[in-house]
Amino acid sequence: MQHSNLGLTLRCQGPIQYFSVPIANSPVDKNKNKGPRGAKKHIFESYMTFEEVSHGLKRGELIQGQLRINPKKYHEAFIPSPDDARDIFLDGIVTRNRALNGDIVVVRLLPRDCTGKQHTLQSVSEDDECASESDTQKENIVQTAQKKTDRMPRPRGVVEDQSSDQDELLRKLQNITCTDKGTVVYIVEKKHSRAVTGFLKFLPDKPFAMFSPVDHRVPRINILLADCPQDFISRPVDFAVTLFICRITNWAADSNFAEGQLAKTLGQAGEIEPETEGILIEYEVDFSEFSDEVLNCLPKNLPWTIPAEQMRLRKDLRKECIFTIDPATARDLDDALSCKLLPDGNFEVGVHIADVSYFVGENNALDTIAGQRATSVYMVQKVIPMLPRMLCEELCSLNPLTDRLTFSVIWILTPQGEILTQWFGRSVICSCVKLSYDDAQSMIDAPEKIFTAEELPPSDPEHPIDEIHQAVLNLHSIAKNMRTSRFTAGSLRLDQLKLAFALDKETMMPQGCYIYEYKDSNKLVEEFMLLANTAAAIHIHKSFPQLSLLRRHPPPKAKMADELQELCDQLGINIDLSSAGSLHVSTRNTNADYRKEVLTHMCSKPMQMALYFCSGVLGDEPLFSHYALNVGLYTHFTSPIRRYADLIVHRLLAASLGDLGLSKEDVQKQASHCNDKKTVSKRVQELSSELFFGVYVKDCGPLESKAMVMGVLDQSFDVLVLQYAVQKRVYCKSVPGLKSFHHHKVGKKSELTLVWSSEDPEKAPVEQEIALFTLVEVQLKADGAPMKYSAVLKSTQTLEWEF
Structure with a gap:
C-alpha cells in the first residue's frame, strides 16, 4: 500500500x-x-x-x-x-x-x-x-531495446531530440x-499521471499487444488483445500511425514491462488536434466543460451590474484615466494601470487587478474546480481556462468602457520610482481603452506624435488620446528608472529566445513563425506588476506572518554553478556567478548576440524553479527570498483570472481588514498544488510550441538558419538554431559526407574534429572544429515520421565569427 x-x-x-x-x-x-x-x-x-x-x-x-x-x-x-x-x-x-x-x-x-x-x-x-533479440526475448528485454527495435512513428520527436537538458549538463560539467x-x-x-500517448504493435502468438509510448522515459506496456480495437488483430498495419492514450494499471516487480489499458483513440499521429489532446491528457490538464454545478455559482441576472452595496464599500475610480496593456489577442484582461502627474512633480500610480474573489466564493463548486485546475494553460492555438469564460472574458475581464470590480494598489511615486505612500483597497474602475503592446510601443517610440482616433482602439471620449499617450510616456519613464535601480541593486534577468507563430484564422495551422520581441511596452507592464506583487507580499506577511502564500526563488545549485564557473574561466568567458546581480552584469556585458543567447541558456541550467509556499510552514525567513528579483518577500497578486495562487493572495489582502478562515496546512497544500500545476502548464506550453514547429517544418521546410554550438558530447553536439530559437542535436554518425570524427577534451572543454572528404580527390580531407560557441549553418528538415525533424549541417565550413 x-x-x-x-x-x-x-x-x-x-x-x-x-x-x-x-x-x-x-x-x-x-x-x-x-x-x-x-x-x-x-x-x-x-x-x-x-x-x-x-x-x-x-x-x-x-x-x-x-x-x-x-x-x-x-x-x-x-x-x-x-x-x-x-x-x-x-x-x-x-x-x-x-x-x-x-x-x-x-x-x-x-x-x-x-x-x-x-x-x-x-x-x-x-x-x-540488448544482447539477444530473438522473437521470444523481444517482449522481455528492458525498455532500452526500444530505440533499437521500435520503428513505430514517434510524433513528438521534437521533444526527444532537444539539446542537453539540466541533467546532461550536470553530468558533463x-x-x-x-x-x-x-x-x-x-x-x-505518484505525481506522474500514468497516462501516456503512443502506438500499438501487434505481437504474433501473444495474448497481448505492445504499447510503445512516445515518451521513452515510460516503459513499454502490455495491453490485452481483448482491450484493443475490434479490428486491430485482423489489420494491425492500419493502426501503425494511430495515436492512442494508455493508462498504466500495474507494474510488477518481476516484469520489465508495465500493464495497462487503452483509454482513448486520439486519431492520426501528426495532426495538431489529436496530438494536442494527447498532451493535455498525458499531463492531466482538465479541459472538460465546466459542470452545471459550477456554472450555477455564476451570477444569474444578466447583463450583470455592480450592486449598489459594492459601490458604497469601494473606492470609485471610474473617472480616472485607467487603461489596459495586453497582447492584441488577449481576452482575459486582469490588470490595468493609471498614472497622474501631481502638482509637486511626483506621480500617483495605480495597479488595478480584477477582483475575482468577489465572484468565486470560498469552498463552493466554482472555487473547488478553480483550485484543482490552479492555472490557465496557454497553448499555441487555444487556452484551457481556470475559470468559466463568463468570468475570464466578461465579468472579471477589465474590458474597456465597462464598470468592473478591482483590487487596487495606489502609490505616490517620485519620478525615479521611489515609494512615498501606498494604499491597498477594493475599488471600481472603468478602463478607458484596451491598448495592445504594439499600441503602447508606438506611443513610446513617438513621444511627440499627435495620434488620431483611427490609429488606436476605441477609447472613452472623457479621456483624450493625448492624455492616455502622456500617461503611457510617464509610466515608461518611471519604469525605466525603477528597472535601472532594480538591476543596480542586484536583480537578475536571463532572457531566452521564445518562438511565436502566425496562425491561419480558419484552420489554426501555422503560416509562419518568428522570435517574440520583448519591447519597452512589455517592460513597462512587467515593472509595475513586480512592484505590485512585492507590495502585496509585504502587506499580507505583515498581516498574516504564519498564513501568507508567498513565492520564493532558491539560489542556483552550488555545485553546478561552480562547475559552470570553472568551465567559463577555462574558455576565457567573463562570467561572474557569485550573485544574481553579478551574473546579470556579466551577461549584459557580452557583446556578441549569438554567444549571449548560448551563455544565457548555459547560465539558466543551474537555476532552480521558483515555488509557492506558506510562510508559517517554511518558517525560516532567510529562505523566503527571491534570488532573481533580489527581494526578501514576493508573491503573485496580479493575475487572479488565470492563477489560483493570486486568488488566495486577494483573499488574504481582503482578510487583512477582517477574519480569515484558513490554516497553515490549507495554504501549504494549495501552494504545493499550484507549484505542480504551474510546472505542468509550462511543459504543456512548450510541447504545444514544439508540436506546431514540427508541423511548420514539415509543411514549409527545409528551413535554413545559422546555429551556435551550445554543448559537445563524444559523438554529437547540440546547437541553438538562432532564427527559430529551437535546440537540436546533431549526430555525427548521421552527417552526410562525413569521413570520420574525433572527440577530445582539454580540461572541461569538450571538442569534436569533423573530417570531411574533399570534393577534389587529390586534395586532403577538410577538418572542421566543433566547440562551444562555434557558429555553423544547419538545415531543418522533416524526417518522415509525424512531427519529427532533424538538424543537418549545411556545409563543411564553420562561419567566420568574431567575439
Missing part, C-alpha cells in the same frame, strides 16, 4: 550517510530473492514498508525527492541532494524501481567509493539488456570521480 503523505519531515538535513540495509526480497539479499524453484526472479527491488521508510527518513538514512528522468538518456535519473549542491544519480532503469518522471520517491544511497565505481543492487547494462548514487525504495506520491 502506498501512502500519499508520510506525515513527517521527509528530507534529512544532516550529512549524507552511505550504508546498506537488508530488506526482504531485496536484490541485496540474493537468497531471499530467488523464491521457489521455477518462480520468476524479481527484476526490481521490493519496496520498503511505510514504517521502515519513516524510521529511515527520521534517522537521515534515506532521502526524499522528486524524480527527474533524462528525456534523451532515459537510463539516467536524478533527485536533489538534501543540501541542493548536486544531484543524486540513479544509474539505470532498475534503480528507479518502477517510479516515473515527477514522482516523489524515497532513495537509499548506495555505498560510495572514490575510484569512480559504486556498488549497485542489480546492474543491468545497456549491452546486457561535474566530471568527478566521487558520485552520489542511489536506488528508489519507496514511492511517496
